[in-house]
Amino acid sequence: MVNATAVLEVKREFANGSILEIVVWQIPQPTPERPHRYKYRLNYSLSDGSTLVRYDNEAGKGDHKHIRNVEQPYAFSNIKQLLADFNAAVLNNGGIL
Secondary structure: OOOOEEEEEEEEEOOOOOEEEEEEEEOOOOOOOOOOOEEEEEEEEOOOOOEEEEEEOOOOOOOEEEEOOEEEEOOOOOHHHHHHHHHHHHHHOOOOO
């Protein structure tokens, strides 16, 4: 990401084959899709590669989350809350941390 500053990068692989990946960047200027100046992807995938939980704000969609096969808007407030919401969603949907 050009001119972005890495804020957090974590990748964990668990014994059961699942993968947790968290990537957060701060962008230099707010945009209509990212008024909070953060670009992020938090993902927890099962051993077969299917996504159990993902929070992201890809271009054209803004802040949203995927819980299994359901996509819905996400009300971003700050990074600390984003991490707490993601962790809770992982644990509430059968994931391990």
